[in-house]
Every structure is written in structure tokens, then in C-alpha cells.
Amino acid sequence: MNSARSQRLRAEHPSVGEYLTSVLTQEQRQNVLLSSFNQWDFAQAALADIALCLRDLGSEVTLAFWSGRTPLHDVGWTTSRRASALLRSPGRDDRVKAALIASGLSDKAFAQPPIRRWHPVDALSFPEILNRTSIRAMEYRGTAVGRAILQVHPDTETPVTDDFLWPKKWVEATSKSYAYVYDQILQLIDERGITAIIVYNGRFLHDRAAAAAAETRGLPVLNYDMGGSHTDFDLTIDATHDWDALQRRMLKLYNEWPADERDELGSSWFLERVNHEDPMNSLFVEAQKKGSKVELPAAECTVVYFSSSGDEIAELELDWDAYFAGQNNALKVLADECRKRPGYSLVVRSHPHKRIKPKQDVDEWMEAVELAHPDLHLDPFADADSYELMRQADIVVTYGSTTGVEAAFARKPVIVMGPCAYDKLGCAIGVATIEELSQALQERNPGSWPGAVSYGLMMKRRGFTYQFVEKNNRGLRSLGAIEFSEANKTTLDISHALNRLERWRLTREK
Numbered sequence: 001m002n003s004a005r006s007q008r009l010r011a012e013h014p015s016v017g018e019y020l021t022s023v024l025t026q027e028q029r030q031n032v033l034l035s036s037f038n039q040w041d042f043a044q045a046a047l048a049d050i051a052l053c054l055r056d057l058g059s060e061v062t063l064a065f066w067s068g069r070t071p072l073h074d075v076g077w078t079t080s081r082r083a084s085a086l087l088r089s090p091g092r093d094d095r096v097k098a099a100l101i102a103s104g105l106s107d108k109a110f111a112q113p114p115i116r117r118w119h120p121v122d123a124l125s126f127p128e129i130l131n132r133t134s135i136r137a138m139e140y141r142g143t144a145v146g147r148a149i150l151q152v153h154p155d156t157e158t159p160v161t162d163d164f165l166w167p168k169k170w171v172e173a174t175s176k177s178y179a180y181v182y183d184q185i186l187q188l189i190d191e192r193g194i195t196a197i198i199v200y201n202g203r204f205l206h207d208r209a210a211a212a213a214a215e216t217r218g219l220p221v222l223n224y225d226m227g228g229s230h231t232d233f234d235l236t237i238d239a240t241h242d243w244d245a246l247q248r249r250m251l252k253l254y255n256e257w258p259a260d261e262r263d264e265l266g267s268s269w270f271l272e273r274v275n276h277e278d279p280m281n282s283l284f285v286e287a288q289k290k291g292s293k294v295e296l297p298a299a300e301c302t303v304v305y306f307s308s309s310g311d312e313i314a315e316l317e318l319d320w321d322a323y324f325a326g327q328n329n330a331l332k333v334l335a336d337e338c339r340k341r342p343g344y345s346l347v348v349r350s351h352p353h354k355r356i357k358p359k360q361d362v363d364e365w366m367e368a369v370e371l372a373h374p375d376l377h378l379d380p381f382a383d384a385d386s387y388e389l390m391r392q393a394d395i396v397v398t399y400g401s402t403t404g405v406e407a408a409f410a411r412k413p414v415i416v417m418g419p420c421a422y423d424k425l426g427c428a429i430g431v432a433t434i435e436e437l438s439q440a441l442q443e444r445n446p447g448s449w450p451g452a453v454s455y456g457l458m459m460k461r462r463g464f465t466y467q468f469v470e471k472n473n474r475g476l477r478s479l480g481a482i483e484f485s486e487a488n489k490t491t492l493d494i495s496h497a498l499n500r501l502e503r504w505r506l507t508r509e510k
Contacts, residue, residue, distance in 0.1 A: 009230060009231070009465055010461065011227075011228075011230075011231045011461050011462075011463060011464050011465050012228075012231070012249070012253050012458070012461050012462055012463055012464070013463065013464050015053070015464070015467065016049070016050055016053035016054075016235060016464055016467065017053050017056065017057050019235065019464075020053070020054070020057060021057070023220075023222075023237045024196055024220060024237075027195060028195050028196045028219075028220055029054070029057060029058075029059045029195065029196065030059060030060060030193075030195045031059065031060040031061075031062060031192060031193055031194050031195045031196075032054050032059050032060070032061060032062070032194070032195065032196045032197070032198060033062045033063075033064060033111075033185075033188065033189070033192070033194045033196070033197045033198070033214075034047050034050060034051055034054075034061065034062070034063050034064070034197075034198045035063075035064040035066065035185065035197065035198070035199050035200075035206075035207070035210045036063070036064065036065050036066065036067060036093065036200065037066055037067050037070060037074040037076065037077075037181070037200070037204075037206035037207060037210075038067060038074050038075065038076020038077065038200060039067050039076060039077060039078040039079055039091060039092050039093055039486075040076045040078075041092060041477055041484055041486075042226055042232075042233065042477075043076065043200050043224070043225075044092055044093060044096045044477075044484060045096075045232070045233070045466070045469045045471075045477040045479075045484055046224045046225075046232065046233035046235070047063070047096070047198075047200075047224065048096050048099065048100055048468070048469055048479055048484075049232070049233070049464075049466050049467060049468050049469045050198060050224060050233075050235060051063060051100060051105065051109075052100070052103060052105075052467070052468045053467055053468075055104070055105065060109075061105065061109050062109055062111050062188070062192055062194060063097075063100070063105075063109055063110050063111065064110075064111050064113075064185070064188065064210075065093045065096075065097055065110060066113065066181070066184075066206075067079075067091075067093055068080070068081035068091075069112075069113055070177045070180060070181060070206055071173065071176050071177045071180050072173045072174055072176070072177035072205075072502075072506075073499055073502060074204070074205070074206050075152055075204055075205070076200075076204075077495075077499065078091070078092070078486065078492065078495060078496075079091035079092065079093075079486065079487045079491060079492065079495050080491070080494060080495040080498055083487075083491045083494040083495055083498075084487050084491050087487070087488065087490060087491045087494075089487040089488040089490070089491045090487060091486070091487045091491075092484050092485065092486055092487075095482055095483065095484055095485065096479070096484055097110060098482055099478070099479035099480055099482035099484070100479070102479075102480050102481075102482065103468070103479060103480055111188055111192065113180075113184040113188075114184060114187045114188050114191055115183060115184055115187055118180060118183060118184065120140075120176070120179045120180075120183070121141060121179075121183055122140060122141050122179075124140065124172070124175050124176060124179060125138075126138070126168070126171060126172065126175070129165070130165050130166045130167075130168060130171055131162045131163070131164065131165055131166070132150060132160065132161070132162050132164070132166075133162050135149055135150055135166060135171060136150060138175070140175065140178060140179050140182060141179075141182065141216075142216075143182065143209075143212040143215075143216070144208075144212070145175055145178045145179070145182075145209075147208070148174075148178050148204070148205045148208035148209060148212075149171060149174045149175065149178070149205065151203055151204050151205060151208070152174060152204060152205045154166065154167055154170045154503065154506065154507045155503070155507055156356070156358065157358045157359060157360075158358055159358040159359075159360035159361040159364075160358075160361055161360055161361065161364060163360070164360065167506060167507045167508075167509060168509070169505070169506045169507070169509065170506045170507050173506050174205055177205060177206065177209075178205055178206070178208070178209045179209075180209075181206045181209035181210055181213075182209040182210075182212055182213050183213075185197075185209065185210045185213035185214070186213040186216060186217070189213060189214065189217050189219065190217075194214075194217075194219065195219065196214075196219055196220045196221075196222065197210060197211065197213075197214040197219055197220075197221055197222070198221075198222045198223070198224055198235070199211050199221065199222075199223060199224075200223070200224055200225065201223055201224075201225050201240055202221065202223040202239065202240045203240045203241070220237060221237075222235060222236065222237050223235070223236055223237075223238075223239075223240055225240075227462050227463035227464060227465075228458065228459055228460045228461050228462035228463060229269070229278075229280070229459060229460055230460050230461055231460075231461055231462055231463050231464060231465055232463070232464060232465050232466045232469070232471070233463050233464055233466075234462050234463030234464070235463060235464060236249075236463075243419065243420065243421040243424075244424055246421055246458075247421060247422065247423075247424040247425055248424075249458065249462075250425060250454040250455055250457070250458045251424075251425065251451075251454055253454065253457055253458055253461070254266070254450065254453065254454035254457055257457060262453065262454075262457055263450070263453055265456075265457055265460055265461070266453035266454060266455070266456035266457035266460065267409070267453060267456060268456070268460065269455075269456035269457075269459045269460050270406060270409045270452075270453075270456050273285075273387070273406065274387045274406075275290070276288075276290050283352070283353070283356075284351075284352045284353060284386075285352070285385075285386070287352060287355070287381060287383055288352070288382075288383055288384065288385050288386060289383045289384070289385060290385055291385055291388060292383055292384050292385045292388060293384065293385070293388045293389075293392065294376070294378065294382075294384045294389065294392075296345070296347060296376065296392055297345045297347075297375040297376055298345075299343055299344060299345035299375075300342075300343030300344070301341070301343055301344045301345070301394045301395065301444070302344075302345050302347060302392065302393055302394045302395075303334070303338055303344060303345065303346050303347070303393070303394065303395045303396075303397060303441070304347045304348075304349060304389055304390070304392070304393035304395070304396050304397070305331060305334060305346065305347070305348045305349065305374070305396075305397045305398070306349045306351070306386070306390075306396065306397075306398050306401045306403040306404070306407075307327065307331075307348065307349065307350050307351045307354075307365070307398075307399065307401065308327060308351060308398065308399045308400050308401040308418065309351055309353045309354075309357065322432050323399075323417065323418045323419060323432070324417055324418075324432075327365075327368075327399040327417075327418060328364065328365065328368035329368075330399055330417040330418065331348070331368055331369065331372045331399075332368065332371060332372050333417075333434060333437065334346065334372070334397055334417065334437065335372035335373065335374060337434065337437055337438055337441055338441070340438075341441065341442075344441070345375040345376075346372075346374040346375050346376075347374060347375060347376045347377075347378070347389070347393070348369055348372070348374040348376070348377045348378065349378045349382075349384075349386060349389055349403075350365065350366075350369065350377070350378065350379050350380045350382075351380060351401065352380050352381075352386075353380070354379075354380035355380045355381060362380075366379075386403065387406070387410075390403065390406065390407050390410055390412065391410060393407070393412055394412075394413070394444065395412070395413045395414075395415065395441065395444055396412050396413070396414050396415070397414075397415045397416075397417065398414070398415075398416055398417070398418070398420070399416070399417050399418035400416060400418040400419050400420035400421075401420075404416055404420060404422060404428050405420075405421075405422040405425070405427060405428065405452050405455045406452075408422070408425075408427035408428055408446070408447050408448075408449070408451070408452035409427075409449065409452040409453065409456065411446050411449060412446060413429075413440075413443075413444045413445055413446050413447070414427065414428035414429065414446075414447060415428065415429050415431055415437065415440045415441070416428045416429065416430045416431070417431055417437070421455070422451075422452070422455050425447075425448065425451035425452065425454055425455060426447055426448035426450075426451035427447035427448045427449070427451035427452040427455075428447050429445070429447065
């Protein structure tokens, strides 16, 4: 057991057992299903640790390691079962299964898909026009298959616009794979008397199908995912992207953390990003020169707008009219309000992520910037340091970008015009109308610094540390004597080739 590290490092939650006892009744903990459709190391390790914690709680544990069973490869699929068997090189999920059995779980805990000759229970139907809006409305047995499909793009050039038509074969394949998981999990729930389910993230195609099956039976659904930069994984009964719930966790964590530690620890997350030291942020700052400033237009009040990556929030179930009908229109509204105020200038910093986003999405954003006509626009390739620009600003405005909470940490007035994970912390002002925006621009009030720090504290210590899984100084995870390593290079190369071939076959024609 990884007890020494667990005792040394304080995480958000003391243990998985305590957390599960607090959110699930004894009846709900009787027979818990853990599903896995990906082969990512951090996800597999989290699943293994949670399974053993459940065992120690006295729960019956059922595991569905189905990464190689779905009709369409999962977004986290890495290893072909057939290639792995032929080359006698076990995949990561095979090693995790062996480690769990060696740790005392019965081989019977590992469930196979129960329906041997599967066909969709309901006929799969498809809209005539396969754009985003039409796909979003698709259902399978009363569940939202369309939203699950839209979480898995056929290629890196798939935009969020309705002008784009999705490949027919891709939509058919993803629908079939969703239906397969939904039907199989539903049958497994009924056959084994499952009382709760734990899925990875709960947002992607197969995980969403598994969660939907559990919801159909009225079972609680928990999501496991990455933890903080100091912790190992997260596990929560809250829905993915329930940002209000996440912010309640942040404030609770901050209020319960030792007062002589919390500010320094929470601040360290922000300072690592300011100093370009956070590996999770490297993609965004790699083209920026640390400390590089720009000459801003002369103004009494400089308003800096940091854009967001719209594709990452496009499928949130929100009333977008409450958020200025989208980011492009929000920027225009902001520009109009700034022009009404003598002495105000508007600077737009386009997100560096735009460098790798679909061309059509980037073009539409650039058109929106041109229409807004700011006093200065820094495009995604500009080498100016975003953190220096933040310091130069008198007001920072975002549509939910993390730069908003970072600016609040820098004690700047922050206005948020879109959905975000920090508008309930007191560190930023959320606005939903032109009148609210106008008032916030006029008052220019900084928010709560401790509120911002609570965000950083959560990013450091979110979730749990391992109780059973070990992680060495090279980042390799293991359980007992079994390392969670991947299959050999030849097996992976064959698997990747098969995956590319599958995608080519499904996306070559619209």
C-alpha cells in the first residue's frame, strides 16, 4: 500500500473510502461497476485504486475492461487485443487486470459484454443533414447519443460551426458504438444487480453511454479523472462540467485547509504558470517570450480581452442566450461598450490554442475580431507574454478563460461574459446583460484574492492520492510487482496503423 506518501501529502479528500461512504448509501455501495474503455495509464491506475478501495469497504466490485470490445475504437484506445495476443505483448489493461487479480480480486469480477450476438434494440436513425445541430438532437432509446457523438471529432479540422457536414460513416459508426455500450451495460446492470457505476469523465462517447444506461436504471453515477498536480486522481459524484459544484469544492477546500499553508500552496499554482514552469500550460506559452511586453494604445483605462477555446465548451447544456449568444457576439458587445467610454481602449489577445484549432473556427474568430475592431489585436502567434499583458491591463475580460482567475490572482478587476469555473468564488464579476457589463466596466472593482487562491489550491490538491497503486520517479505506475507499462513498440505501431486506417475509412467521404 502506498501509505507513506498518502500520509505525507494532504489531498482534498483523506480517502476514497471516506468519500464513497459520504456520497453513497450502504445499499448503493453493495455492487459497484467500474467501466473502462480507454487505455490511458492515469485512468487505468485510478480505476485499479478505486476498485481495491471498494473491496476494502466490503463492496462487491464488477469491472468492465472493454477497450477492445466496442465497434469503434475509443478516443483513449491504444492497443489492439489481436496484435497484443499474436505478439505476446500484453496491453496496459491486461497488466492492470493481472495486478488486480494478484491483489485479491476474483477473476469473476471482470465482466465480459453479456449480449453475445448484439444488435441495436432500437433501429438507429440519422438526420438527413449531418450538421452539428441535427446530430445534437439524435437519440437512442431516449438517451442523448447525439451529444456523445459530438464529443469525439472525426479529425482535427472539425469545426463547431453548423456549416460543416459530418462524415456519414463516422456518425453511423459512433452511433452504433454508443448503442452497443448502452445495451451491454444495461444488460450487465440487470444481470449482476449493479447498484452504482463509476465511469471515466462521463463525457466521451462510450463513457457517456455507460452513464446513460445507469441513469436509465436510476443508479448513481460517479466520474473518475485526473487529479491535481500534486495528487493522483479525482473521483466525484458531481456531473462533468458542473462548475458550480466544483467551485463549492474549491471554497470548502480553502476554508478547511490550514490557514498558514493554503495561500502559499494555492499561489504556487499561479506562480508556476506566470513563470512558464507549468507543463500543463506549456502548449499555450511555448511561443511567448517570458517577460515580453507590448506597447499599448494610450488610454486612461485599458481593457484586455483574453479569448477562450470555444470548441471545448460547445456541447455544454447551457442557455447560450444567457451568455451573449456566444463568444463572437460577446466580443462585439464589449467593443461597443468600450467605445462608448472616453479614455477606454480595448486590446484583444486571441488564445494561443487557436494555432492548432480547425481553420474554419479560426477564420470565424478572426472575422469576429475584425468586426469588433479593437484598438489592438494580438493574434495567436504573437510572442508577447500573456502574463505581462495581464499586468498591464486595468480590466481583464474573458468568456471563461482560465486567464480570468489568473488575473484575479494578480488583483485585477475581472469580468466574465461566458460560463466558467470561477464566477462563484468572488474573484470575478459574471455579467449576463449589457447593463451589468456597463456597470462592471464603470466600477472596475477587483474581486476576492482568497477566492482566486482557492482555485489554485484545488488545482494542486484536487481529489485523492493512491492508496494501493505506486508511482515511481519516472512516472510509471504499478500495483504489487506488476508495472502498468504499455505493449511493445511493434504492437503499438500495428495498433496505431489500424486506428488510422479505421478513421480514414470512416471519414474519407462526407
